[in-house]
Amino acid sequence: PHTNQHPVFAEEEAHGSERxxxxxxxxxxxxxxxxxxxxxxxxxxxIRSIQTxxxxxxxVAVPKVLEMTEDDARAALRDATFQVRVEHEFSDDVEQDKATRTDPEEGAMASKDSTVTLFISDGSEQRTIPKDLANQSETAARDALREAGLEVGEVSRKNSATIPTDWVIGTTPELGSKVKAGSEVDLILSTGxxxxxxxxxxxRKEAEEKLGAEDIGLEAQFxxxxxxxxxEGTLFKQSPAASEDVPxxxxxxxxxxxAPEPEPEPTEESSPPESESPDSEESDDSTEESSPSGEDSPPSSGNGPPDRPGPPRENGNDR
Structure with missing residues (x-):
């Protein structure tokens, strides 16, 4: 078409528009x-964020921690991206301070960063009453029972020949027996x-052996x-009396x-003749005084028989 532009410039402009x-x-x-x-x-x-x-x-599966120490079990659970909470329980199969189980249990699937409860053994639920409590003070016995996971119950007293006052004679249940953890144990103390x-x-021999026996320990004085x-020789009285309590x-x-000593028997010289009496003695004396010495007295004027000569008179020295 006709244009006012120069044909050359018009062509250059068309090329510029195309470029x-x-x-x-x-x-x-x-x-x-x-x-x-x-x-x-x-x-x-x-998408990556969503996938992440x-x-x-x-x-994630809960790892196996059975019978691991508490530290090792904690580390295994944390490596599996779990948070750990620890609890204790009694176990007759797993020794004390070792892992018994987890919650959720081993092999279960749980979310990462979720909390897994780790259970640690406190040992067997059965506790043994220490045998060495006997002949200890009450304070020492109480401490030993607490260390064994037991509690002190009632306190009673009993006589003893060897254990000092207020020291332990025994327990109820008996020393060395097994009881449930936390059970009460009664103490038996000595009265002295x-x-x-x-x-x-x-x-005498039997009495000395009886008093000196190990469970009595007393001394005898006869x-x-x-x-x-x-x-004679019979043991008929004792002091203190039987059944009394003594230190x-x-x-x-x-x-x-x-036995009492026998009384002395009287001798013949000391006793008067049986045929004599004080009255006859006095009669003899009066007869001797009335008749001459060495002669018989005249017969009496009566009709009675003549007097018979009496027995020879004993002087005072002989008597």
Whole structure:
């Protein structure tokens, strides 16, 4: 078509418009590619984030920790991305301070960062009452029972010949027996006293052996007492009396019967003749005074028989 422009300049302008069109198209394509790359990268990041979150929330198997020490069991659970809470329990199968189980249990699937309870053994639920509590003070016995996982129950007292006052004689249940953890154990303490046994009507040897026995530990003192009520050598009385309580090692006095000495028999010289009496003696004296010495007295004027000569008179020295 006719134009006012020079044909040469019109052709150059047409070529310039074509170059600008091609340049804009290339830019559009580049921007489109960049936009597509950006969308792709963003999509990848979002998807990766979702996957990561899904992996994070994915359940994990609880590892085996049976019979591990507490420290080793904790480490194994934390390596498996779990939080750990520790509790204690009694176990007859797992020794003390070792892992017994977990909750959730071994092999179970649990979310990462979730809490797993770890159980540690406190040993057997059965506890043994210490045998060495005997002959200890009450304070020491109480401490020993607490260390054994037991409690002190009632306190009673009993006589003992060897254990000092307020020291332990025994326990209920008996020393060395097994009881449930936390059970109460009753203490039996010594009174420091001994019950006196019966030793009368024994021999001295038997009485000494009875009092000196290990479970009595008393001393014997024998005192001879003159009496006709018991056979000689009989142990008929004791002080303190039987069944009395006395301090350990006390002295028991025992009365031993001794026969009384016989009374002395009177001699012949000291007793007057049976045929004589004080009255006849006086009669003889009066007869001697009335008749001459060495002659018989004259017969009496009466009709009675003549007097018979009496027995020879004993002088005072002979008597």
């Amino acid at each position: 600008r069109y091609k340049s804009n198209r290339g830019l559009i394509i580049l921007l489109t590619i960049i936009a597509l790359l950006a969308v792709g990268i963003a999509s990848f990041l979002v 979150e899904a992996e994070k929330r994915a359940p 006293m001994v019950t006196v046994p019966v030793v009368t009507e024994m021999s 005192d001879e007492v003159v009496t006709a009520d018991y056979a 350990q090692g006390s002295l028991v006095k025992i009365s031993v019967a001794k």
